[in-house]
Amino acid sequence: MSLAxxxxxxxxxxxxxxxxxxxxxxxxxxxxxxxxxxxxxxxILAVLYGRVMKVDPKRPAWPERDRLIMSKGxxxxxxxxxxxxxxxxxxxxxxxxxxxxxxxxxxxxxxxxPGIEFSSGSLGHGLPVGAGMALTGKRAGAPWxxxxxxSDGECDxxxxxxxxxxxxxxxxxxxxxxxxxxxxxxxxLVERTxxxxxxxxxxxxxxxxxxxxxxxxxxxxxxALESVPLEAGKPNAIIAHTVKGKGVSWMEGKxxxxxxxxxxxxxxxxxAEVEASA
Amino acid sequence: MxxxxxxxxxxxxxxxxxxxxxxxxxxxxxxxxxxxxHPNQFVNAGVSEQNMIGLAVGMALSGKVVFTYSIGNFAxxxxxxxxxxxxxxxxxxxxxxxxxxxxxxxxxxxxxxxxEDVAIMRALPNMTxxxxxxxxxxxxxxxxxxxxxxxxYLRLGKAGEPVVHASVPDFALGRALMLRDGTGVTLIxxxxxxxTASKVATDLAAQDISVRLLSMHxxxxxxxxxxxxxATETRYIFTLEEHSIEGGLGGAVAEVVAELDPGHAPLKxxxxxxxxxxxxxxQAYLKALxxxxxxxxxxxxxxxxxxxxxxxx
Numbered sequence: 001m002s003l004a005x006x007x008x009x010x011x012x013x014x015x016x017x018x019x020x021x022x023x024x025x026x027x028x029x030x031x032x033x034x035x036x037x038x039x040x041x042x043x044i045l046a047v048l049y050g051r052v053m054k055v056d057p058k059r060p061a062w063p064e065r066d067r068l069i070m071s072k073g074x075x076x077x078x079x080x081x082x083x084x085x086x087x088x089x090x091x092x093x094x095x096x097x098x099x100x101x102x103x104x105x106x107x108x109x110x111x112x113x114p115g116i117e118f119s120s121g122s123l124g125h126g127l128p129v130g131a132g133m134a135l136t137g138k139r140a141g142a143p144w145x146x147x148x149x150x151s152d153g154e155c156d157x158x159x160x161x162x163x164x165x166x167x168x169x170x171x172x173x174x175x176x177x178x179x180x181x182x183x184x185x186x187x188x189l190v191e192r193t194x195x196x197x198x199x200x201x202x203x204x205x206x207x208x209x210x211x212x213x214x215x216x217x218x219x220x221x222x223x224a225l226e227s228v229p230l231e232a233g234k235p236n237a238i239i240a241h242t243v244k245g246k247g248v249s250w251m252e253g254k255x256x257x258x259x260x261x262x263x264x265x266x267x268x269x270x271x272a273e274v275e276a277s278a
Numbered sequence: 279m280x281x282x283x284x285x286x287x288x289x290x291x292x293x294x295x296x297x298x299x300x301x302x303x304x305x306x307x308x309x310x311x312x313x314x315x316h317p318n319q320f321v322n323a324g325v326s327e328q329n330m331i332g333l334a335v336g337m338a339l340s341g342k343v344v345f346t347y348s349i350g351n352f353a354x355x356x357x358x359x360x361x362x363x364x365x366x367x368x369x370x371x372x373x374x375x376x377x378x379x380x381x382x383x384x385x386x387x388x389x390x391x392x393x394e395d396v397a398i399m400r401a402l403p404n405m406t407x408x409x410x411x412x413x414x415x416x417x418x419x420x421x422x423x424x425x426x427x428x429x430x431y432l433r434l435g436k437a438g439e440p441v442v443h444a445s446v447p448d449f450a451l452g453r454a455l456m457l458r459d460g461t462g463v464t465l466i467x468x469x470x471x472x473x474t475a476s477k478v479a480t481d482l483a484a485q486d487i488s489v490r491l492l493s494m495h496x497x498x499x500x501x502x503x504x505x506x507x508x509a510t511e512t513r514y515i516f517t518l519e520e521h522s523i524e525g526g527l528g529g530a531v532a533e534v535v536a537e538l539d540p541g542h543a544p545l546k547x548x549x550x551x552x553x554x555x556x557x558x559x560x561q562a563y564l565k566a567l568x569x570x571x572x573x574x575x576x577x578x579x580x581x582x583x584x585x586x587x588x589x590x591x
Contacts, residue, residue: 063341110368117339118368125364128332135333136340139318146336159360162329 016046022081030098036257057087071126088115124157153185168207173229215240350392380520397525411472460488
């Protein structure tokens with residue numbers, strides 16, 4: 001948000017709680033998947049929208065805005081919640097999520113949704129597009145920056161590594177990839193599917209600057225995201241170590257919550273837990 | 279066609295700094311002048327077509343008019359989902375350019391034969407598909423696709439295609455060009471087959487067969503009006519394309535004709551058999567194997583029109 005004063009940690013944490021609550025309600029009501037993926041990325045989006053990014057909800061196409069591409073498009077509920085909380089659309093519209101006749105599809109959709117830069121859902125599409133934006137901004141000497149939020153499982157897609165190679169070569173310091181490294185992909189642990197480690201070294205070998213942070217620590221996330229470019233002439237990889245399902249103890253670290261929507265009863269206890277974390 | 283395209287693009291980049299070119303590490307001896315003259319409007323993405331399309335979309339969503347350039351299938355099929363989701367769904371101002379449409383890279387192998395690209399690009403929502411018939415059309419089409427916002431597929435031949443248009447035609451996207459009017463046989467050609475169709479039309483006319491010749495440079499959206507008039511004002515329609523007979527120009531014309539009221543002209547599609555080539559050959563050799571040389575096209579036309587009528591006049 002375009003803010004004269006920096007939001008406090010408490011305000012960013014409160015935003016993260018609201019994003020978690022919105023996501024739980026939306027996914028429970030629509031009976032859709034991916035609550036675990038939403039909960040792991042909540043603090044990342046709260047820091048980006050609540051503190052780091054310069055955007056103006058009254059002018060979604062403001063040329064000088066920072067751009068956010070949600071490349072892990074399955075975390076759609078929380079992305080819509082984030083743009084609604086940022087003021088791009090009324091929060092009432094969140095009821096359209098995955099609902100007949102609405103415009104908020106179950107994967108991140110730009111059409112008819114102000115504040116969403118780019119539609120995703122097939123993994124590995126966001127970073128190349130972000131690199132194209134960043135190259136354009138860099139060539140124009142423009143101040144705006146590009147943030148691409150990715151999942152860990154998404155790093156399996158080869159298209160990302162094409163873009164990582166490109167961004168390193170072209171020294172796109174205005175490009176930041178935030179990896180929501182929650183350690184669980186679609187069927188199993190990342191470690192047991194396709195090992196990413198040493199992930200930071202992989203980015204460094206491609207010419208990126210890397211910061212590994214606790215992806216649920218607002219202070220650590222802010223310190224990394226507010227200081228990009230971390231090194232002159234290098235794109236930035238913020239590897240955010242997160243917990244899938246974070247904030248609802250019985251969802252944390254469990255593959256099932258990549259798929260299962262919380263029942264009405266589960267929603268009540270989940271919301272109570274999120275709200276009690278204040 | 280390739281030369282006409284890059285010369286036109288160079289001029290457009292002079293006039294409009296939004297015009298950019300991204301190549302997928304191809305275009306030796308073609309793109310150098312553009313790269314030198316417009317370094318800030320040029321990118322070599324390397325051998326990475328998915329990233330090339332993503333970059334183009336990111337640049338287009340930031341205000342640029344972006345041409346991507348590679349060979350046939352690399353430009354299209356290798357990055358098909360990026361073209362569908364990122365270009366077409368976002369209506370990004372990206373112009374996908376493929377050189378070597380059809381069998382232009384004949385003896386390089388099946389990987390280099392672009393024989394289904396038009397069908398596949400034509401199926402994508404928001405996509406306009408243009409296959410210019412000669413270097414004159416290639417130049418006009420390049421300018422036209424910059425003037426029109428949104429996704430385009432520009433399918434070019436390679437080099438050395440003959441000029442068919444003696445003068446500069448009144449070119450408009452989506453409107454077929456009539457090079458000759460007649461009432462017997464209509465030849466509808468796209469891409470480099472326009473030259474063949476033009477010669478065949480001359481030969482048919484010499485045999486007292488009245489010929490209408492249409493250059494259907496825009497395969498999508500097809501000029502329904504021109505097809506309908508051909509089907510009702512002439513007695514036979516032949517489509518000619520260096521592309522599979524399934525889903526390309528022939529397919530597009532068939533879709534229009536099939537929905538007309540009874541009594542319209544029959545349609546014969548002349549194009550590549552929908553199969554992988556098994557024999558090595560250059561473009562001319564392989565085209566002849568598929569019946570796309572002038573003599574074979576003449577034979578196909580005569581066989582078709584004598585099957586039901588003695589002569590079309």
